[in-house]
Amino acid sequence: MVLISCKNCHKVYEKENYEDFVCTRCKHKVTRRVKDSLQISLALVICAILLYIPAMIYPMMVVTKFGVNIESTIIEGVISFLDMESYFIALVIFIASVAIPIIKLIGLLFIFITLKINVKMENKRKITIYKFIEAIGKWSMIDIYVVAILASIVQLDELFNIKGGIAATSFALMVILTIIAANRFDTRIIWDE
Ligand SMILES: [Zn+2]
Known part of the structure; x- marks a missing residue:
């Protein structure tokens, strides 16, 4: 039984x-066990990491400064808000669109690689990793919500606009791939010897 x-x-x-x-x-x-769970999740995370690069280096938003439109990347946008002394908006954008995605991706990549190359670890450590995955899962939607809400609020002030194009598309795809990779992953693999 x-x-x-x-x-x-x-x-x-x-x-x-x-x-x-x-x-x-x-x-x-x-x-x-979910079939090929580790391989597929690992592949998705690698794709998401590759998408993170264009999301950061291509212009993502249009910031209106003294009536002039300036195209800027996410990081430049954060700096513009700091210059305008909008510290809260700068912090929220930084955390939601720069920090959380990369922490999630590196966390998942670390977990998948240690499982893939069979790193010997104590059960205690495996439990910590498992809890970390769970914590990531709970926060995995925050970036989408924050960016969506922020875009709608801030657009009213005509301060900045989310520009379409390579950066926005890469960012959206990266968020979606990260969510699929985390949700599709069969955590029971951690307990396999
Ligand atoms: Zn059921």
Whole structure:
């Protein structure tokens, strides 16, 4: 007799063996491990890291300064807001669109690589990593919300506009790929020997 929990809704079943079955509550297909989970999540994170580069080096917004439109990258935008003494907006943009994405990506990359190359670690450390993944998951949507809300509020003041193009597209794709990589990852792999 084995106890199996549905990864989607966490309902626990008592089964004879580890064969696949469909969850009766949420219709999710319950498998012992998600197929190729680590490889796919690792590939997605690498793509997301590559997308982070154009998102940072190409102009993302148009800042209106003394009636003149200046195209600027995210970092230049943060600096412009600092110059205008809008410290709160500068801080929010920096945290939401520069700091959180890279912390998430490096965290996930670290976890996936240690699992991929089979770094020997104590269970205690594995638990810490697992909790870190969970914490990342909980915050994984903040950047989208903050940027969306901020764009709508600040646009009223005609201070800055989100410019379309390479940077904005790369940024959006990066956020989406990061979310898929984190959600698709089967955390039970951490416990495999
Ligand atoms: Zn379920």
